Amino acid sequence: MSANASKLINLTLKVWRQKGPDVKGGLETYEAKDISTDMSFLEMFDVVNEGLILEGKDPISFDHDCREGICGACGAVVNGRAHGPEEGTTLCQLHMRHFDDGDVVVVEPWRSKAFKIVKDLVVDRSALDKIIQAGGYISVNTGGAPDANAIPIAQEVSDLAMDAASCIGCGACVASCPNASAMLFVGAKVSQLKLLPQGDIESAKRAVTMVETMDSLGFGNCTNEGECEVECPKGISITNIARLNRSYFKARSLFKKGVN
């Protein structure tokens, strides 16, 4: 039997249960028995939920969609770490082989004033959508598609833009930030558009409106702790936050009273 072969483990889960947005919640203890180490964290939840349903109890609510780390729907704080202890993974990519038999696993929802709890581990992340609506777009004329290579873009620049664009909007940066700040998210979105010539045109207005919206939603202020970069499942760098800081002030110095 190889060392990588799957085995069955038993865990004690302490999961945040909360019936609704304005109801008081609390941690409840569940035994997760005979969990295959080949399962993902979400599949482990599925097994536990099947047990709860058979017992006639309310299953644990959690967000999930693609279960392959690209949609950004899933996410919870596992033993104090956003998306669990592994770096560069979402919760659905976290496998149970990273846990030992008998472990106590505490699972909590993303905590931020801007993210209201819908139920249990499901949080309302529409605050991030509001930031996107405020400026996370480019304006183009409709009509025939332009020539593919009409605007040359250096490979290094397109790589940087692509790195920033790999953000899946899961909210782990906010959840892991000691200040519940959304600066990595906004930094990534501003960067991905600003770096490319098509998006650079509106970059001043975008930086101002996205930061204003972010501030109005109750997110904290960035104190450059760097936790977000480590917890980001896509490994997005805080250099994007520095770029946002630059863009914001360049924009503010360009913006005259009344224009914005």
Place this chain on the structure above:
Amino acid sequence: MNSFLNTIWSSIGKKWVMAITGLSFCGFLVFHLLGNLTVYGGPELFNWYVEHLHSLGVLIKIAEWVLLFLFLVHVITGLLLAYENYRARPVRYAVSKTAGGRTLGSRSMAITGILILAFVVFHLLTFRSAGQKEVGDLMILTNWFHRPEMVAAYIMAMAVAALHVSHGFWSAFQTLGAGHSGRKSKFKTAGIILSLVVAFGFGCIPVFISMVS
């Protein structure tokens, strides 16, 4: 509200205020340390430095007021940011672990900041008021650092200041948009070197004086 106030009141604006005032204090620390190093040259050199500093007259008064203004802005903005950040997470995590981004310096900025505030008040009440009594300037230092508890208190205060600088210096450059390489930035290394200079540069002076006297 006009555009300038809007900018200053935004989250990034307040961070810029912290960065610019904070970097000013880094500059002040360097000049303060350069002056203090004359202690090693003996009483004559040190008293020469103090006399020349006092002879600047109105310039010193202006510098003091500017520093006081920057200090108040830094403290008030810092406390406001800390309060806002606390408010941004109304329900705390039951289990909270660092992923490895935070440092001892970064996680203790508010606490070290308040300790530095307390130290600066104490430092000014003792040394600044003493300096105006026309006593031999080095005498004040030797009287003061004759007491081992004062030497220990000053060394601890400098360790706290160094911890604050270790995150603050780098963080200021990141906030001003210069952090091109993020967590592996050269500014981070520079900040740690500056914090060591502060810790050892200032920290050794009380030890030296207590040993000489």
